[in-house]
Each structure stands twice: as C-alpha cells, then as structure tokens.
Amino acid sequence: METGQQLSGQVALVTGGARGIGAAVAELFVARGAQVVVADVLDDEGGQLAGVLGAAARYTHLDVTDPGESRVALADTESAVGPEAGSW
Numbered sequence: 001m002e003t004g005q006q007l008s009g010q011v012a013l014v015t016g017g018a019r020g021i022g023a024a025v026a027e028l029f030v031a032r033g034a035q036v037v038v039a040d041v042l043d044d045e046g047g048q049l050a051g052v053l054g055a056a057a058r059y060t061h062l063d064v065t066d067p068g069e070s071r072v073a074l075a076d077t078e079s080a081v082g083p084e085a086g087s088w
Helices: 020-031 044-057 067-081
Strands: 011-013 035-040 056-062
Touching: 011 020, 011 067, 020 035, 020 044, 035 044, 035 067, 044 056, 056 067
Parallel strands: 011 035, 035 056
Antiparallel strands: none
C-alpha cells in the first residue's frame, strides 16, 4: 500500500484538533488518506484547519468535558459519513 493511502477508507474524529498535536494528527491522517473530523472548542482555528485540509476534513465544535456535546459530535460524524466512508 502506498504511504499516502495507509488510512484510506477510515474516518477519524480528532479531539483537540484545532492546533498543536491534534492538528498535526489531523494533517497526518488526511495525508495518509483518512477522512477527518477536527473537533475542538476553538471554532475559528478548527474551521480554518479543516478548510486548509480540504475535502477530506470537516470541523465540529466539541467540548469533551460535556457528554452531550460528545454524543452530538459522534452522531454528526456518523451522519456525515453515511453507510460507508467516503460519502461526504
């Protein structure tokens, strides 16, 4: 398998993804072929990163200390992916 496609067909929800290690993980996963949901409380930074990462990424607001927000983020991710990865 090519280096750029090691995660092809996979979906990752990266918490704390707007900057730092989370952003680096999101960038690496997209580079390796995954679809990534960048999740964070930093809406501006997270949205900008998702835009830079292109069609393979999207942003969702998520405060991981709030169980309700975690459930919504997971449901939104599942809804966006649909029955199979690659549908967004």
